[in-house]
Amino acid sequence: MFLIYCPYCGEEREESEFHAKGQAHLARPADPDNSSDEEWGHYLFFRENPRGIHHELWVHAAGCRKFFNVTRHTVSYEILETYPIGEQPRVTANQMEKPA
Amino acid sequence: MQRYSGFGLARHALSHHENWQRMWRNPTPKKAYDAIIVGGGGHGLATAYYLAKEHGITNVAVLEKGWLGGGNTARNTTIVRSNYLWDEAAALYEHSLKLWEGLSQDLNCNVMFSQRGVLNLGHTLQDMRDIQRRVHANRLNGIDSQVLDAQQVKEIVPILDCSSDRRYPVMGASWQPRAGVARHDAVAWGFARAADAMGVDLLQQTEVNGMRIEDGQIVGVETNRGFIGAKTVGCVTAGNSSVVAKQAGLLLPLESHPLQALVSEPLKPILDTVVMSNHVHGYISQSDKGDLVIGAGIDGYNGYGQRGSYPTIEHTLQAIVEMFPIFSRVRMNRQWGGIVDTCPDACPILSETDVKGLFFNCGWGTGGFKATPGSGHVFAWTLAKGHAHPLAKPFSINRFVTGQLIDEHGAAGVAH
Amino acid sequence: MSDAAIFDQQAVADKVTGQSPLHHLSSSHKTEGVVLEEVPSLGYLTLRGDANDEAFRAGVHKALGLELPVQPMTLLQSDTVSIQWLSPDEWMIVCPGARCFEFESALHEQLSGHYAVVNVSGGYTMLTLSGDRALDVLYQSTAYDVHPRHFGTGKAVATTLAKATVFLRRPDDGKWELIVRRSFADYCWRWLVGVC
Amino acid sequence: MTQPNRLAQGGRVNRDRPLSFVFNGETYQGYEGDTLASALLANAVSVVNRSFKYARPRGIVAAGAEEPNAVVQLGASEAAQTPNVRATQQALYDGLVASSTNGWPNVQRDVMGLFGKVAGKMMPPGFYNKTFMAPASMWMTYEKLIRKAAGLGRSPREQDPDRYEHFHRHCDVLVIGAGPAGLVAASVAANSGARVILCDEQEQMGGCLLSTTETLNGKPANQWLSETLDHLAANPDVLLLPRTTANGYHDHNFVTLHERVAEHLGDTAPEGMARSRMHQVRAKRVVLSTGSHERPLVYANNDVPGNFVSGAISSYIHRYGVVPGNQLVVMTANDQGYRCAIDWYDAGRNVVAIVDARPDADGHWVKQAEERGLRILKGQVVFDTKGTKAVQGAWVSAWNAERFALTGEAQLLECDAIASSGGFSPVVHLAAHTGARPVWRDDIQGFVPAAVKGQLPTGGCNGVYPLHQVLADALDTGITAALDCGYEASRFILPEVDDLVESAPLALFEIPHTKATMRAPYQFVDLQNDVTAAAIELATREGFESIEHVKRYTAMGFGTDQGKLGNINGMAITARRLGQTIPETGTTVFRPNYTPVPFGAIAGPHRRELFDPKRYTALHSWHEQRGATFEDVGLWKRPWYYPIGNESMHDAVSRECLAVRNKVGILDASTLGKIDIQGKDAREFLGRVYTNKWEKLGIGKARYGLMCKDDGMVTDDGVTTCLGDQHFLMTTTTGGAAAILEWLELWHQTEWPELEVYFNSVTDHWATITITGPNSRALLREITDIDLDRDKFKFMEWRQGTVAGVPARVYRISFTGELSYEINVQADFAMHVWQTLFEYENKYGLTPYGTETMHVLRAEKGFIIVGQDTDGSVTPEDLGMQWCIGYDKPFSWIGKRALSRPDTSRRDRKQLVGLKPLKDDVVLEEGAQIVLDPNQPIPMRMVGHVTSSYFSPTLNHGFALALLMDGHNRMGEIVFMPMPDGQVHEAEVVGTVFYDSKGDRQNV
Ligand SMILES: Cc1cc2nc3c(=O)[nH]c(=O)nc-3n(C[C@H](O)[C@H](O)[C@H](O)COP(=O)(O)OP(=O)(O)OC[C@H]3O[C@@H](n4cnc5c(N)ncnc54)[C@H](O)[C@@H]3O)c2cc1C
Ligand SMILES: NC(=O)c1ccc[n+]([C@@H]2O[C@H](COP(=O)([O-])OP(=O)(O)OC[C@H]3O[C@@H](n4cnc5c(N)ncnc54)[C@H](O)[C@@H]3O)[C@@H](O)[C@H]2O)c1
């Protein structure tokens, strides 16, 4: 039962106020009409689905209605950061692999 | 293999049960096998069993990172049915159901497959339309399936509250009499024991953490116990499939989510069938031990933690109490979660990959227990021949590129 | 001023009476320690715009006589109007129903560029909770921390009320305001009466 | 009746308040303050149940949550039946009625017990899986018998008369367990200014202080206890919750507490009171001061009633003034056993012997026992029990711990109670719920909680046992908790407690027998599930080497006690059989619930009426008064049809349809999703999310739009109107409203933030009243100032004005194919407008119609319903809606690319067509599957299905819409729908528009 820090409301809120929207930073191919079937299929369906550090998209549905990104560990469920759309994560899997 | 029977049991009782043999060996890994199955869940073990039994390929290892049958096989609500909507899915699950019907005898292990019937309730007009559509399709596919009205539902499950003043009254249901439940652990153990008896090496505590690929051909896997060679590798790792795929440089159209279930304390028999409701969202049966086995919904986020969020459990029990108000004082004993590998179209992947010799059997998501024998059977064929079994063909990974999805969402009621 | 199509939706003929979403229930419920009441027929305006834009803030101030709250979860109020922060670019303005168009027009007069004002008066109603046990009612209804240490006067949040959503506000020490959506009002009312 | 085992004084029961209760049909007396278990023991009721598998007589063994045997059926009435109540945790109340859950005809004489004796040997673990396979056809019969024998209590057959509450709580520090550790930690945190919740599952707070003889500040523990509780209670920021079990510890410090508000008061809660209450707590820090469970030892026949864990005996004596017997033998591997013996002796009963498995114990309690002259047998063990329904003696022998064997002569000590203590297991359950594995500590021979963020184990739970150390540990914990939450820690003066020297405990779990494990009498590990040491040995013999396999093969820990008493012993026994250590063997996974929680409590008030919100439109009460039947659409209640008198649905719908086609009908369309869209890029945005074009739509005009997901599948549709050059009103399907708004925001916020546009829901704000039919213009004209002239206010336009004196926007759009107006007014005024229209009811034949009629009328026109005629696998092209696809729009709109994928561009996909049954009176069944050859064998090749089907009173025949493979090329073909009853329906494939194909009627 997560407690999620909404970067817009500026406080932690109950998971029940949010919707999880899957993998973050999914870029729609810039030129869909000229993308291959493989590219389009990958964009639509293929996902990182990592065991460990995951960057994902959430929306504060019952609160400010804003979408934002969450870096979360998919085993411990620990939330390591939340950050607005357009920003890049500070905590990444590569970083975590290195000894602290 | 020591045969099981009532008579044998009596004989063993006389010798104080001191002469029972191991169900399976604990072998040391060989350097190489003809085929490696990654994942010792029900599907992986069934694959190994049918490889040995139907295709004579016995130089096989099943690599399991934990204990056999400890993944989703250990944590599902054991509902077995075949009343899927689309022809491709219906054919695969019905193939499986037919195998279930002789499985205890085939494996010489009682998997307690109990054909007590499954009801999928409808609570809205659209539910009923979907039910009718599915039942018509089932019937023409040769699957036993009927549409029932609320009165008929009430006759089958008198304790179900079918009154019209509920928030979502029961309008009717689909009913598959041949469907039911089975003893999940026994299924894994039965396949394991039978596969072991034919020479399959079951390697527990053996985690695959890398794939060795040469010139686009798989040559073996790296494990915590060293490299093990094989030119045919079948991955049957359910919730962890994306992780294993990544080791081969592959991305899959999967997301792993927590799916939870719970049991009540054991009760005297009170519920004789399986009742599932998609709309109110709960499903329930009573195990032979007496506990009510209740399935919850999937959690929206990705998770490998084998646990989910509390509101999901809360909502599920609201649904159960709504359908069965008499269970209000029954108590929840234990809850747990599994990691389900969900596919965008709620159908599995049984497929070759871009790596020669490397196959995946995954994406069963919230509903693959029922497919255990069928999936193993079809996947063994696929591994043995090197290309997809006719029943597996529609379930290729490639469908996500071409767009030929088999969308079982909603259409099949609850996904279990 | 945008090109938005607006008109005075409140300007009804004399004989016309409005109906609150709770007209079929009683408008107040009292039990020991709690008073639950409906305040019907208020005016509600959704305001959208850029809080970082000084002109926008100034325009709102001019139109409503109130600062635009830019701190998350704050509620600013005057005798007639209140503004509740809903998100960095969204606010809820509550005023007497009869003056709604006046404020809506004033905003359009003062604002320019990328902004929006939407009359949503038909879409909400307000419930108030007061009494010693009001907190107990809220503890049973929302997962948000309403303890006075965390939810001081002048705070306002958008959160959940049982299985509905709500704008929960604390305009003064003794009273809680709950703004609920019209179609959910019956549910919210019954829920609150149930836990009162 | 007397209570033979009740002491004349002592205990915390109120002897002035006798209570009578019934157990298995006999009436007994206990006192206020008793548990059902203490009252049964006071009355010397020894057999309380029969075991699950072998039907052996069972008695009470413990005094708390860990009790495996005393699980009873409670309730005097049918509705109040409560299965599987743990007698040790059920407070006694006057009139309590309970019975054993197993035993036929009764627990004293159980015929299954005989069967268990004979057949028990035939029932090793896994026996089900090894038998009942032949003949296969008999299995379902066998299964019925197996099921009959299973289960503990029974479910009530009537509805629960009680209600349950939910409370959401927030605090700085949640302290679970109000023993000395919890009390100190809570006090320190509270004194420091933190918001504190302190809960304990027992009727009274105090934990071990309730039954200790140790003194605090030189006074009986009770003094310090009540002072401390009073002090906490006086703090307004402290919430004290007795009778409250923390049953689940979830991620991010979310803990569920179950408070038994009225379970101690009676079968059903008193008027106005909930039976129980779930507190859902969000805490910054959670202090786990849950103490420890004492482990019994595993020896032969250790299940015979009269066998106890030693601490339970102390509890019964000190808390309830009950001594469960006269002659006690204690077996212990630590000093706890001595305390039990001393308590027994001090209560005036006889201690036969203290059997200490250690050769040389000499701690404080040992000396105390020696001072009392108690007989102590050192280096010896109790390995077997004499008796079946009650303990008659203990078989004792010297033993060799290294060789794990008995040595020397066995001797029988006659007694009527045996207490054992193998050591303590910290109550780590909650600490492990979020996935952390407990950590083994050799020094205490137990598992303690792993380090988890936000979690602070202390006292017994942390493996700290001597009271003075517990207090010091808890003080540190309280300070840490306060500091972690940002408070300055306050001073707290710990009570003075003697530092009593204890002798070193021995790690002991099972006791060898003269016979090998497989041949020895049952040595129970898990009493509730009849799991024995032999069963575990057998499991390992059969190759089950993971503790999780052992659990599942033997059912160890599966019971309602979840193995609180037996699991660690089972793990130790497994470890020994596998030749490995206990930490190598590990524990099984701990999961919620700590103790079982009623479904009703978890469901809370979200039942019946409040199970899910019912959404109502502003006109709902009118529909009700008019006798409408309602349909659930999403959360909404929509009028389905309005029967008059005894009219059937068919008749009502026919009447409503004809009224629309011939006169005028009225529909409450308020549930449609409505989204206000403003901004200079609004038009561009619409062009990206809809399949069709929007750049030219002028102010005052409306257009139908289709929306896809990026996989090319239709997801929503509706009419969007242009209100201003940069201002639009989008309508969505009723069910899709919230999802579509979120969908638009998703694209805007994540993909195209540069577009200047705002979306706001106005679904609830606008009420929408549709009047449709040839008379609609005349009707509306009666009450509007808008110029309705057909050329001034054209189809697919909107106008502003007043209707019935209410400012309104009127849209001339049609979902029926008739001349229609959709009147939008602020919802508060909808009823006025609606009622005003009905003043003309008779003049124009105004007829209210519901969703069913709406469906018939729209289907006659070939208008789709997303979700009924589509199912997530249908493209706009499949629907034949190419007219609604902007192939050449500059932006590659959502869904466009997917349409050219190999499968989506296939020509023979399933496509929407009309079906006209060859027989006029046939109405095809919705969902019916279509075949081309009705005579083929099963499995048949299906080529599509009927999506919508109705009888058209206008056309006077049935008609349908269907998705048909290659359907657009099959016009005029005959297709077949085989029915379950053997009938085959035949229909001709036709276009989707059945009525007014030119669309003249809506344009009049
Ligand atoms: C709560 C719940 C309820 C369900 N209810 C139903 C139901 O009622 N009916 C139904 O039909 N289905 C149900 N399912 C789904 C069903 O459980 C699964 O689809 C099915 O059990 C999958 O079987 P499997 O053998 O593929 O997977 P698993 O049993 O999960 O086996 C996969 C194995 O792979 C192993 N593994 C993973 N990674 C590696 C690695 N790198 N190296 C070695 N081994 C590895 C895992 O340890 C695991 O043992 C439910 C699932 C859950 C969680
Ligand atoms: N060798 C020894 O001397 C020895 C060994 C073991 C225990 N002890 C005694 O144990 C004491 C330890 O004190 P403590 O405070 O840690 O433990 P405690 O046993 O005194 O208190 C623990 C409390 O937690 C409650 N509890 C447990 N699980 C709960 C749950 N899930 N929800 C709500 N309540 C729950 C119990 O009802 C109990 O009241 C010492 O004072 C000592 O006397 C001594």
Ligand SMILES: Cc1cc2nc3c(=O)[nH]c(=O)nc-3n(C[C@H](O)[C@H](O)[C@H](O)COP(=O)(O)O)c2cc1C
């Ligand atoms: C069909 C089924 C029935 C179960 N019945 C019980 C039960 O009666 N008692 C119990 O404690 N657990 C029961 N469990 C749950 C298991 O104890 C366990 O939680 C589950 O297998 C997941 O494993 P884990 O909790 O060890 O991760 C059952 C599980 C399944 C799948």
Ligand SMILES: [Zn+2]
């Ligand atoms: Zn927010």
